[in-house]
Amino acid sequence: MKKKKHKRKNKMLVFTAPSGAGKTTVVQHLLDEYRDILGFSVSATTRKKRKHERGGKDYYFISEEEFKKNIENNEFLEWQEVYNNQFYGTLKSEVERIWKKGKIMVFDIDVKGALNIKKIYGKDCFVVFIAPPSIDVLIERLKNRGTESEESLKKRIERVRNEMEFKDKFDMVLVNDFLPETFRKAEQIVERFLEIDEEE
Ligand code: ADP
Ligand code: 5GP
Numbered sequence: 100m101k102k103k104k105h106k107r108k109n110k111m112l113v114f115t116a117p118s119g120a121g122k123t124t125v126v127q128h129l130l131d132e133y134r135d136i137l138g139f140s141v142s143a144t145t146r147k148k149r150k151h152e153r154g155g156k157d158y159y160f161i162s163e164e165e166f167k168k169n170i171e172n173n174e175f176l177e178w179q180e181v182y183n184n185q186f187y188g189t190l191k192s193e194v195e196r197i198w199k200k201g202k203i204m205v206f207d208i209d210v211k212g213a214l215n216i217k218k219i220y221g222k223d224c225f226v227v228f229i230a231p232p233s234i235d236v237l238i239e240r241l242k243n244r245g246t247e248s249e250e251s252l253k254k255r256i257e258r259v260r261n262e263m264e265f266k267d268k269f270d271m272v273l274v275n276d277f278l279p280e281t282f283r284k285a286e287q288i289v290e291r292f293l294e295i296d297e298e299e
Contacts, residue, residue: 138202
């Protein structure tokens with residue numbers, strides 16, 4: 100784990116991409132590398148939990164009823180119906196939870212959610228669009244991940260082309276081809292954005 104100090108704390112790093120491009124892989128790597136600095140924004144979702152996922156860590160898995168109650172009570176910073184009848188949202192309480200610890204927030208959210216966060220936080224928020232080397236490679240990775248049913252896979256693939264069109268709206272595009280290289284570039288992004296200095 101890298102021991103670092105950084106200059107400013109109230110910043111946000113957002114990773115966005117079509118499903119299967121590698122957001123979770125990159126974000127998880129950064130959270131391991133910069134454990135003391137970065138805090139993951141745990142989203143609420145109405146989708147079913149995958150086998151390896153843990154409630155409260157990967158997502159807050161909640162019912163549609165509870166999600167809608169949160170919308171009514173104005174508890175979301177942003178939310179989207181990413182897929183038909185599947186809701187995802189960032190709770191305002193997450194910002195408080197992470198900033199209270201003095202950590203920088205890291206998001207893994209869809210392209211529309213990323214644009215909304217950027218609109219609210221401006222230059223304190225850096226948005227990285229993770230692009231696959233090609234759409235075919237992304238489809239292959241999604242299939243190999245083995246987490247989706249036929250129907251869910253179809254929903255995700257249908258959305259990819261549309262999401263790719265957003266790519267130039269963000270601060271940076273990171274092409275996720277050879278993973279070690281992607282990790283290295285992602286670390287550079289963190290260090291530059293946060294102006295991290297090596298500890299002596
Ligand atoms: P997302 O969170 O954007 O949906 P994931 O991080 O789950 O995407 O990645 C999708 C799948 O592709 C996972 O099985 C992951 O292990 C794999 N993967 C991610 N990046 C690469 C890469 N550079 N090369 C090969 N496989 C990758
Ligand atoms: P998955 O079901 O594969 O975990 O996520 C599906 C999509 O929803 C991904 O693009 C993911 O980044 C996005 N997502 C996850 N959490 C949020 C959130 O809180 N808000 C928004 N807008 N999208 C989210």
